[in-house]
Amino acid sequence: MAFTSVQFVVFLFLAATSYFLTPKRYRWVTLFLVNYIFYFMAGAGYFIYLLATTITIYLAGVKLGNMSAKNKADFAAAKGELDKEQKKAWKGNFTKKKRMVLIPALLFNFGILAVLKYYNFVGANLNALLERFSIGAEVPVYSFLLPLGISFYTFQSVGYLIDVYREKYEPERNLAKFALFISFFPQIVQGPIGRYHILAEQLYRPNTFSYERVKFGIQLMFWGAFKKLVIADRAGVIVDTIFGYPDTFGGTYVAVAAFVYCIQLYGDFSGGIDIATGAAQVLGIQLEKNFERPYLATSIPDFWRRWHITLGAWFRDYVFYPLSLSKFFMKVGKKGRKVFGNYIGKLLPVLIPQFIVFFLIGIWHGAEWKYIAFGFYNGTLIVLGILFDQPLKKLMEKFHIKTECYSWRLFQVLRTLILVALGKIITRAPGVSASAFMVHSMLSNWDGDILINGGLLKLGLDVQDLWVLLFSSLVLLTVSLMQESGIHVRETLSKQNLLFRWIIYLAAIFSLILFGVYGLNYNASDFIYRGF
């Protein structure tokens, strides 16, 4: 059930109606049932995977909670008789015991994800190796269908379990409530990845109907649909044409494709997130922010703080910090200082885990070499950025370059956008060698004339569609700039006079109807991140 389909709108309407008509005490039960109906409609065969994750993480969470409660009581009783070293040993022993519960649960759940998502990739590469060395064996390749939202719900539930392991909060002891937490229908498809201490309470409490909130929710859904149907799907035509025929469309066309793909991906993913957030808002639930105008970022680290925020935060809290603060990397840092000096040595516990995180973010996107290359590309940019930060600052001081001005900010934004667009070529091209071919073609056959001599009309869109794409992208840019300067667009709009408000609403509705659909037989394409 695509977010932009009529079925989804009808489903949300029925879900909201039944939710608000249910007696307050049982509203969470209705929400739980609605989620499971949604997931069941997406494919009954997927259910087993969701149930497996729900049950194993739930049981592990309860077990960890019980262990922590008992340990606290035992420790409080024995504390007076223990010296500092004994207390430390006690803590260490208890951590080991907890890991005996945590690790199997993580292995099981990441194991499901790994088998479904990466088995064929590993198998195909192993087969290529076996063939190369003329070994007459073959790894069987199966065609697995990825359960809906498996990456998202696995990450969400694993995050919960690690927090319980860290004793950040008590585990959820009601299985149905826990199942509700990892299956909330607007966000299970493509995020944002929720955190238990922020999301769960909102799902369990009886939210009441609020006209204002429902209105804002619907407005956000419209905005998301506009980004997806008017901008992203239209941009996708150009992107598909150029990336589909890299031999025909080389040179400047590659740069066009890279930038238009940036627009498409943002419209597609953030549009989907807006629809999810709006739908949740209708039900009285505020999802976490997943985007903060990423293309206005001034550096690559800044871009990653603004793009897919909940995934970045997940990797920061559950991979980056545990790695960089581990005894191993602390030792690496100390040794590094002796070998490479203070500056580099201090950076090592940050740089190596950062690289590992980007490798993982790369393969999170898919089981293909190009995603691994994408991870390395971003990891390298970030590492270089850190290494050259201080020398560059000194250089700028030497040449008296002003950094507190608009032109410098503009330069930073454009530089970041170009680097991001280059990264997008890696993920969108059919493979790593194809992206290298395209970048080479862009640099060696530059011909700016295609931008004005009708060259853009060969890419599948007519003049009218190109204007619609340009205009709607400018609307998106304007709204982004307004938000960047602290203007809350929906709130500001709601304070305007009735006539002005309705002119804007009707313009939005008609633009969606007129420009959101291509002809009678056109179907909105799937959301790109739904596949991850």
Place this chain on the structure above:
Amino acid sequence: MDTLLKILVELRPDVDFEDNKELVDSGELDSFDIVSLVGELCEAYEIEIGAEDIVPENFNSVEAIMAMVVRLQED
């Protein structure tokens, strides 16, 4: 407190540590700063800071960092 302030100022001379009470929430300290800071704190105060301690509430102000250090020293 003086030792802590010295560590912080050495790490990020551009940040106003005495007045800013939202060091993490305002984005003034990023994850790289936190990791470098944790390394320095562990060495200076002979404590162990784990990933579970890395929450904004423990790093938002000098006072919060000091409170965490004291708590971990007592543990």
